[in-house]
Amino acid sequence: MGLVEREGRDIRLHPVGPLRGTVRLPGSKSLTNRYLACTALADGCSVLRGASLSDDAHAMLTALGTLGIRAVVEDEAGTLSVAGCRGHIPEGEAELNVGNAGTAMRFLTALVALGYGRYRLDGTPRMRARPIGPLVDGLRALSALVEYEDAEGCPPLVVHARGLAGGEVAFETPPSSQFVSALLMVAPYARQDVLLSINGRLTSRPYVDMTIATMRSLGVEVLEGDDQRFVVAASQRYRAGEYTIEPDASAATYFWSAAAITGGEVLVRGLTRVSRQGDVGFVDVLAEMGCRVRATDEGIAVAAPADGRLRGVAVDLNEMPDTVQTLAVTALFADGPTDITNVANLRIKETDRIAALATELGRLGARVIARADGLTIHPPARVVPAAIDTYDDHRMAMSFALAGLRAGGIVIRDAGCVSKSFPGFFDVLEQVASGANGGPAAATGA
Numbered sequence: 451m452g453l454v455e456r457e458g459r460d461i462r463l464h465p466v467g468p469l470r471g472t473v474r475l476p477g478s479k480s481l482t483n484r485y486l487a488c489t490a491l492a493d494g495c496s497v498l499r500g501a502s503l504s505d506d507a508h509a510m511l512t513a514l515g516t517l518g519i520r521a522v523v524e525d526e527a528g529t530l531s532v533a534g535c536r537g538h539i540p541e542g543e544a545e546l547n548v549g550n551a552g553t554a555m556r557f558l559t560a561l562v563a564l565g566y567g568r569y570r571l572d573g574t575p576r577m578r579a580r581p582i583g584p585l586v587d588g589l590r591a592l593s594a595l596v597e598y599e600d601a602e603g604c605p606p607l608v609v610h611a612r613g614l615a616g617g618e619v620a621f622e623t624p625p626s627s628q629f630v631s632a633l634l635m636v637a638p639y640a641r642q643d644v645l646l647s648i649n650g651r652l653t654s655r656p657y658v659d660m661t662i663a664t665m666r667s668l669g670v671e672v673l674e675g676d677d678q679r680f681v682v683a684a685s686q687r688y689r690a691g692e693y694t695i696e697p698d699a700s701a702a703t704y705f706w707s708a709a710a711i712t713g714g715e716v717l718v719r720g721l722t723r724v725s726r727q728g729d730v731g732f733v734d735v736l737a738e739m740g741c742r743v744r745a746t747d748e749g750i751a752v753a754a755p756a757d758g759r760l761r762g763v764a765v766d767l768n769e770m771p772d773t774v775q776t777l778a779v780t781a782l783f784a785d786g787p788t789d790i791t792n793v794a795n796l797r798i799k800e801t802d803r804i805a806a807l808a809t810e811l812g813r814l815g816a817r818v819i820a821r822a823d824g825l826t827i828h829p830p831a832r833v834v835p836a837a838i839d840t841y842d843d844h845r846m847a848m849s850f851a852l853a854g855l856r857a858g859g860i861v862i863r864d865a866g867c868v869s870k871s872f873p874g875f876f877d878v879l880e881q882v883a884s885g886a887n888g889g890p891a892a893a894t895g896a
Contacts, residue, residue: 453855453883454876460837461865461876463854466883468714468754473705473882475718477502477528477695478727479871480657483553484664485693486510487561487635490519492534492668494690501528501695505870509551513558516544517565534690537639539611542567550574550800550842550870553628555605556585560632563594564639565611570599572606576842579604580798585629588619592633592640616642616684623650625795630680631661637682638670648678653795656728656769663726667693696720699727701872703776704848705882706733706752710741710760711783712855715753716882722750732773738763739784762786762829767793775849778807781827782816782853794823800870801841810838810846814853814860835859844870851879 455462482502487510489496501507503523511530514521518540520533539562546562546569548554555573559582562569572578583603586596593615599606614636624630630646637644652658662672662680669689673681697720709716721730723745733743733752739762740755754760762784767774771793781788796803808820815830833853840847840863847868854860868875 452880454880457861459864459866461851461862463851463860463862465854465856465858466712469708469712469716469855469882470714471882472717472719472749473878474720475697475701475705475878476504476872476874478698478700479504479506480553480660480700481664481695481726482507483510483557484631484635484661485695486514486521486530486532487557488664488668488688489532489534489690489693490514490521490561491537491564491636491639492532492688492690493536494534496532496534496690497692498530498532499528499692499694500697501530502698502871503528504873505549506551506553509548509554510557513546513548513554516546517541517562528695534688537564537687539565541565544569546571548573548577550577552577552580552800556582556626556628556632557635559585559596559607559609560589560636562609563589563592563596563611563614564636566613567611569609569611570606571609576800577605581625582607584621584624585632588621588629588633589614591619592617592644614640616640616644618645618647621646621648623653624648625653625798627652627654627657630658634658634661634672634680634682635665638684638686638688640684643684644682646680651768652678653768654728654771660726660728696725696727698872699725699729700772701848701875702750703729703732703773704852704875704879706736707776707780707852708855708879708882709752710736710739710754710780711852713754713758715751717746717749717751719749729770729773731770732776735763735765735773735777738765739780760784762788764789764791766791771796772845775803775807775845776852778811778825778827779849779852782811782814782829782833783856784829787826787828789824789826791824800843801846803843803845806839806841806843806846810850813838814857833857837861837863840864840867842867844868844872848872848875851876855883
């Protein structure tokens with residue numbers, strides 16, 4: 451019997467032996483949407499290779515098309531072509547529904563402010579509960595006229611665009627780095643220089659660094675100060691070209707943890723220690739748990755501890771919040787508690803991830819102490835079979851699937867939500883698992 455058994459919309463997982471193999475994963479969802487936003491504004495046509503074909507990427511592609519910007523999928527390998535609009539949004543009126551795609555909502559809200567006309571943005575009921583106020587306030591500081599249709603500070607909203615004047619924006623401990631990234635990416639097309647300053651801690655700082663690196667690769671410079679100040683000079687323009695997207699490091703964490711949990715070793719191709727994606731740093735958390743990490747020319751491999759015993763850890767994951775669910779499930783199989791801190795922004799993601807983790811880990815027998823900004827997981831003596839609710843959250847589905855690699859009777863409900871970031875996740879996991887009892891396996895998600 452294989453690892454994955456499909457039961458309608460649910461998936462039942464069957465335990466396997468040590469996972470040993472290599473995998474190449476689809477392109478980074480985060481990088482793909484940043485490149486889409488920037489190349490959409492560029493002078494000329496661009497080609498993106500190895501891009502994500504996830505629901506979030508499709509939400510961006512569809513919205514750009516609605517705005518009159520040609521952005522299409524050329525093949526199943528993730529080749530996208532984008533005809534840049536030279537900073538001038540072709541359509542003067544548009545209705546954009548981004549579903550549950552947070553990056554699309556934030557990035558497009560800023561992008562349409564460069565246009566001239568009326569643009570309405572909306573999404574799922576959960577999207578309507580996710581805050582966007584700090585971004586709207588920042589756009590207003592740069593001269594944009596934005597109004598809320600319903601609840602103050604949340605979508606749906608209407609942007610009455612007339613271009614951006616530029617100026618200064620001060621954020622007070624923004625709850626999402628995407629607010630900062632969204633403004634940075636449109637800043638070159640403001641009429642005057644843009645200065646962004648952050649007072650307090652900048653959540654998920656590596657994602658802002660990713661944004662700045664993307665902008666620089668397209669020819670736009672961001673000046674950075676020592677005190678979390680960013681300056682983007684006016685009249686810079688993105689350069690069209692051919693760009694390759696790195697494999698998704700957030701997705702890689704599931705396969706590295708799969709090796710740790712099952713006593714095996716998995717190499718993820720195409721990622722290096724100097725990746726633009728901060729989530730590559732998750733291998734250091736696994737190393738602290740006793741895993742062996744090996745960086746090669748081919749990629750990064752993680753092997754389970756030599757003695758087979760994972761250790762609980764105490765870790766601040768503010769800079770890698772998308773890895774929290776991966777670590778929380780891995781912690782079920784560790785000796786001793788695992789304490790995760792400084793991740794309050796998890797409560798405003800696709801679901802309240804802290805509350806969801808506490809509930810579902812509890813179903814599996816763990817004792818969980820949830821706090822406003824984190825949680826402590828005391829692993830059970832034995833993982834209890836259970837059906838796991840996913841809350842329409844892709845990362846809940848993918849992370850809790852890891853428990854099924856070791857424990858019997860794990861069912862992931864509504865597993866199709868993985869399409870938000872990784873449509874082929876269960877297929878790739880099963881391909882890697884096919885070598886668990888018969889030698890190394892290779893798999894690709896691209």
